[in-house]
Amino acid sequence: MDLPPLYDGRILTRYKRFLADVDLDDGRRIIAHCPNTGSMASCWAPGAKAQVSHSDNPRRKLAWTLERVDMGQGWIGVHTGRVNGVIAEAIGAGRIAPLAGYQCIATEPQFVADGFPRSRFDLHLTRGRARDTYVEVKNATLLEGDSIRFPDAITLRGRKHLELLREAVRRGFRGVIVFAVNRSEGRAFEPAWDIDPDYAETLTAVARQGVEVMAVRLRHTQSGIETAGCAVLENV
Numbered sequence: 001m002d003l004p005p006l007y008d009g010r011i012l013t014r015y016k017r018f019l020a021d022v023d024l025d026d027g028r029r030i031i032a033h034c035p036n037t038g039s040m041a042s043c044w045a046p047g048a049k050a051q052v053s054h055s056d057n058p059r060r061k062l063a064w065t066l067e068r069v070d071m072g073q074g075w076i077g078v079h080t081g082r083v084n085g086v087i088a089e090a091i092g093a094g095r096i097a098p099l100a101g102y103q104c105i106a107t108e109p110q111f112v113a114d115g116f117p118r119s120r121f122d123l124h125l126t127r128g129r130a131r132d133t134y135v136e137v138k139n140a141t142l143l144e145g146d147s148i149r150f151p152d153a154i155t156l157r158g159r160k161h162l163e164l165l166r167e168a169v170r171r172g173f174r175g176v177i178v179f180a181v182n183r184s185e186g187r188a189f190e191p192a193w194d195i196d197p198d199y200a201e202t203l204t205a206v207a208r209q210g211v212e213v214m215a216v217r218l219r220h221t222q223s224g225i226e227t228a229g230c231a232v233l234e235n236v
Contacts, residue, residue, distance in 0.1 A: 001082070001085050001086045001089050001224050001225050001226065002223055002224040003053065003067060003082070003223060003224050003225065004053040004054070004055075005053065005054070006051040006052070006053055006067060006223070007024055007025075007026075007051065007052050007053070007054065007064075008024070008025045008049070008050075008051055009022045009023050009024040009025055009030075009049075009050050009051070009052060010022065010023045010047050010048065010049060010050060011044050011045075011046070011047075011048050011050040011066070011069055012029075012046055012047070013046060014034055014040060014044060017034070017037070018033060018034050018035070018036075019031055019032070019033070019034060019062075020032045020033075020034045020044075020050075020066045022050055022052055022064070022066065024052075030052070030064045031062060031064065032052045032062065032064040032065055032066040033060075033061075033062040033064065033065045033066065034066045034078070035065060035066070035078075035079050035080055035081050036066075036078050036079070036080050036139075037080070037153075038080075038139075038141075038142075038151060038152040038153045038155075039152045039153045040078060040141070040152065041142055041152050042071070042141070042142055042143045042144070042152075043069055043071065043076050043078050043141050043142075043183075044069045044071070044078070045071065048069050048070060048071055049069065049070040050066060050067075050068070050069045050070070051067050051068050051069075051075070052064045052065060052066055052067055053065045053067050065079065066078060066079065067079050067082075068220060073183070073184055073185050074183065074184040074185075074220065075183070075184075075220035076141055076182060076183040077139065077141070077182035077183070077218060077220065077225060078141065078182075080139040082225060083137055083138075083139045083180040083182065083218070084107065084122050084123070084137050086180065086218060086225045086226070086227065087122075087123070087135070087137050087178055087180060087216065087227070088105055088107065088123055090216070090226070090227040091105055091123070091125065091135075092105055095227050096178075096214075096216060096227060096230045097230060098176075098212070098214060098230065098232055099125065099133065099135070099176065099214075101128045101129040101130070102125035102126060102127060102128035102130075102133070103126070103127035103128065104125070104126045104127045105123060105124070105125055106123065106124040106125075106126070107122065107123060107124075108120045108121075108122070109121055109123070109124035109134070111134060111164055111168065113164070113167045113168075113171070116160075116163075116164060116167065119160070119161075119164055121134045121135060121136050121161070121164070121165075121168075122135055122136050122137045123135035123136075123137070125174075130174060131172065131173055131174045132173050132174070133173060133174035133175070133176055134164075134165060134168045134173055134174070134175050134176070135176045135177075135178060136161045136162075136164075136165060136176070136177050136178070137178045137180055138150055138151075138158065138177065138178070138179050138180065139180055139182050140179040140180060140181050140182060140189065140215070141181075141182050141183055142192060143183065143185050143186055146185075146186060146187050146188065147186055147187070147188045147189065147190050148179075148181050148183070148185075148186035148188070148189050148190075148215075149189070149190055149191065149192040149195075150179055150189075150191060150192060151192055151195060151196050151199055152192065152195065153195065153196070154195065154196045154198075154199070155196060155199055158196075158199055159196075159198060159199050159202050161177075162177065162199070162202045162203055162206045162211065163202065163206070165177060165206060165211045166205075166206040166209055166210070166211055169206075169209065169210040169211055170209075170210075174212065175206075175210065175211045175212065176211070176212045176213075176214060177203070177206075177211060177212070177213050177214070178214050178215075178216055179213075179214070179215045179216070180216055180218055181215055181216065181217045181218060182218045182225075183218075184219070184220075189215040189231075189233065190236070191203050191204070191236060203236055204236055207233075207235075207236050212232065213232070213233040213236050214230055214231065214232050214233065215230070215231045215233060216229070216230045216231075217229045217230075
């Protein structure tokens with residue numbers, strides 16, 4: 001997946017959840033939109049290298065968007081809105097083996113089930129060798145020790161998606177949660193029990209009930225993001 005043109009700088013601070021001050025290498029200080037609802041723990045520090053994109057859309061309140069930060073070991077993708085496109089592109093190209101072979105990939109499909117509010121998953125895969133599949137994608141960037149963990153903040157919405165995936169499996173579909181590991185560090189993936197034990201417990205439960213759990217490594221190139229391997233997690 002190609003990113004828009006990127007501008008180099010240094011992140012100074014993140015505040016009010018969705019704002020970041022960045023000093024660009026050309027001398028300008030800008031306020032960038034930070035499209036990340038999590039804590040971004042381990043993903044930024046004052047003075048860390050950063051890259052931002054620019055939009056000419058006059059309807060936007062902020063023209064700049066924080067895309068990625070380098071904490072010393074390579075780029076970390078902090079723009080959570082990018083990962084769905086990266087994963088969808090990789091599935092379409094057959095680069096995620098457990099999800100290969102589907103001819104149709106729909107984004108933001110509705111899922112309606114009794115007892116649940118009308119909801120949407122990230123992807124719906126159809127016309128494949130296996131059963132039709134609902135996929136939910138999560139941007140995993142929290143690094144602790146040698147492990148990538150998720151979530152980095154309490155996520156009621158994330159737990160709801162797990163419960164919906166379990167319901168999809170009960171109805172005869174495949175249900176898949178993909179953790180997009182959006183940085184180069186970390187040798188293992190694990191749920192963040194100390195941050196959101198309810199999410200971690202639900203993830204463990206739905207995995208035992210047929211929801212497939214995958215970790216897909218993302219690799220940042222000079223101008224984009226691509227996948228770099230997939231692991232199916234049998235025990236979470």
